[in-house]
Amino acid sequence: MSKKVLALTGNDSGAYAMKQVNPDVVAAYPITPQTSLMEKFAQYVADGVIDTEMVLVESEHSAMSASVGASSAGARVMTATSSQGLALMWEICYIAASYRLPIVMPMVNRALSGPINIHCDHSDAMGARDTGWIQLWSENAQEIYDNIIQAVRIAEDPDVLLPVMVNYDGFIISHAVENITVCDDADVRKFVGEYKAKYTLLDSKNPVTFGTFDLADYYFEHKRQEIEGMRNAVKAIPKVGKEFAKVFGREYGFLEGYKLDDAEVAVIALGSTVGTARAVVDALRAKNIKAGLLKIRVFRPFPEDEILSSLRHLKAVAVLDRADALNAIGGPLYNEIRAALYNRSSLPVVNYVYGLGGRDINMDDISSVYAELSEIAKTGKIKEKVKYLGVRE
């Protein structure tokens, strides 16, 4: 097996992983900032590098619908979108998950309208958090590549059979060039293997009906089975992560702690902000401040126990949310983490909603969060649970 280093944008990294997987069908509709991913992928098809059947639909609603049709016909299927595209797919996202279709979808995170905006926040993916899709989050271009390849295996695990969304920050990661290490096409294809659907529309000897009219006497049990698939993903995700490490040399679990083991205060974040926070942690450590960081890689299924055990020893924690859950108590990540800690820990947890509509978050912003955390750790008092970081009030 040989590895090489390529300088790729986040979207090119995603397209490269998709090319290496060479899915049977890709249904796609362009949307900023996802567009260059699909352009790159379409070029691989146009050049004959791969022979994926592309369905260039007239909307994201049709992209997800065609993905459902193709996956029900036994094909390995991918699509990709952002923001409004996911919002338009939303209805069919639930259907894809409930039909237990292992579709993989890079999700280039962008703020939802309105007002219209094209830059990064996490309101798109967070809006789809209860659709039954597994959500992986990527910090950089390398993780986009790694997560897409692992997503295929996680989705197709016979005990899981759920679609997977691979999130990464629009523009900040999708359009920035980074060095990434890739394996050969053959290694990737060997790792993902051949997909063999248990039930397919394309078997006339065993005709199946997908999408029966499921009333009060069966719907609940079917939903319960889907929930079980999500629970099984808790086992499948680290298993795939370990196998991935054997071939690719990088291991993945649910979370990644940075200087967390001996930390007293920590920030929890998703996506590219984790990279900025790492630099802040290093700067604070140089000043002998015991700062740490927790990156959430898997938001669905939500790794409750793993989060609890990584935070237990801390004195104060701040959750950074790049989306608000309007009129809830703080952002979606904060809600989940507070719920995970409730009755199990008395750790003070505060929330900072930041970066909506692509507003930059810089090291000073994150330093100010750690400064407040140190204060909370000292006094044990929280003045304000939910704050807005970097906004003109």
Added chain:
Amino acid sequence: MANLKELAKRKEVLTGGHRLCAGCAAPIIIRQMSLAQEIPLVVGCATGCLEVSTTVHPFTAWKCSYIHCAFENVAATVSGAEAAYRSLKNRGKLKEEFRFVAIGGDGGTYDIGLQSLSGMLERGHRVLYLCYNNEAYMNTGIQRSSATPKGAHTTTAPVGEVRVGKKEYPKDLTGVVVAHRIPYTAQASPSHWNDLITKSEKALSVDGPSFLNVISPCPLGWAYPSDKTIEIAKLAVDTCFWPLFEVENGTTWKLNYKPANKKPITEYLKTQGRFRHLLRPENKTVVEEIQKRIDDDWAALLKKCGAQS
């Protein structure tokens, strides 16, 4: 087309015991369509009467592969299945032959599913799209659609003190489809079964998209006795309310049936409760308008088909 004796031996895709109403034309249309050829079908259904009545879990009335996804996306869903078929064939992972049929009512086709249908036609998928057109949202209780005829009573465009049912004429969806210049487009009626089966055979044999718009009388929504379905479908054709024609490649028009005596529209209207109010003297002008529209459309159709009036 195969003769009746051969047709009788063919396997049908829809079994008895489904829960559609007595007298519903939809299963008759599906049976006629599926007799057209013997290659296994993959059928997709939009949400609607046919879908809910044939697949109440844990039962299915479909003997062939079947998928329902949602209301507005049967064309996109079946596009995906057909793309998967081509991909798996190309990659040598599949040997079997299949034909693909997407089925929607008028709500799922004329209205909410129009964009999805247009996309499927433009992309050239080898799929037969069949619209069983019962001219309103029957599944949700007879609400008006863009296929509902002018003057018909529906629950959202009802007859009242100042309104005479639906104010607007239906959308010419067949014309919209023809404008996509797909290989084969036709209008059909279950009363002319021979014509419908022949058209289905043609539609499934072309290497690209095809579209059948089939009038589908509904005893409940149209308010008539359930044993009159085929008679009413025949009257729709004989009054030229629902002409039978086909168009190849969006350009070659052909009339398939010309009534020996074109009947006045009142002959059709008086068979159905949804039009009953139109026969009252004060609504005479509405009926005259409807008749004129039918006459004009018929003359235009004859011209397109190069037929004599």
